[in-house]
Amino acid sequence: MTCRGKWAEEFPLVFWSDRTTSKTSTGHTPYSLVYGTEAVLPTEIMVPTARYGLLTNDVNNVELSHDKDTVDELREMAKIRVATYQQRVANIDNKQVYIRTFRVGDMVLMKTFQNTMDVTAGKFADTWEGPYLIEAVVGRGAYRLSTMDGMQVPRAWNALHLKLYHV
Structure with a gap:
C-alpha cells in the first residue's frame, strides 16, 4: 500500500x-x-x-x-x-427554543403540509388549517385534536405544528 x-x-x-x-x-x-x-x-x-x-x-x-x-x-x-x-x-x-403549551379545550390551528395543501392554490395557499380543539394532552408537547364538529383527528400532533387560534 x-x-x-x-x-x-x-x-x-x-x-x-x-x-x-x-x-x-x-x-x-x-x-x-x-x-x-x-x-x-x-x-x-x-x-x-x-x-x-x-x-x-x-x-x-x-x-x-x-x-x-x-x-x-x-x-x-x-x-x-x-x-x-x-x-x-x-x-x-x-x-x-420556545416551547408551546396548550390546555384541553384550547382552539388551535394546524400547519398544512404539502400533501394536505390545495395544489391549485399556488403560493397563496393557506399555511394553517383549522380551527381544532385540544381534546387531550398525550405527552410532553403532544396533543390529540378534534374538529369543531367533534370528529377526532387521527394520531397525536406535536406542538411545533400547532399554534393558538384567537377568536
Whole structure:
C-alpha cells in the first residue's frame, strides 16, 4: 500500500499531540485520565526541561505513587466537569427554543403540509388549517385534536405544528 504525501509520517505525531493536549470538557489530557500522570513528550527528553531534567529516580517514584493514589479523584473531577460542560452547552443550544403549551379545550390551528395543501392554490395557499380543539394532552408537547364538529383527528400532533387560534 502506498501513501500519497507525508500524512502517514505525520500521523503518529498528530495523534500523540491530541492525546497530550488538555480538553475543554475535562480540563485534563486523555493520557492523564488513563494513566494518572502527564506524558513526557519526546522533545522534553531530547532537550531537558525543568519538569524532566531536574527529576531523580527517587523523586520520580514518589511523584508516580502520588499520581497513582489520586487518579480516581482526577477522574471523578473530570466527570463532574464534563457534566457541567454538557449542561452549559445544552443551555446555549436551548436558549432560542420556545416551547408551546396548550390546555384541553384550547382552539388551535394546524400547519398544512404539502400533501394536505390545495395544489391549485399556488403560493397563496393557506399555511394553517383549522380551527381544532385540544381534546387531550398525550405527552410532553403532544396533543390529540378534534374538529369543531367533534370528529377526532387521527394520531397525536406535536406542538411545533400547532399554534393558538384567537377568536
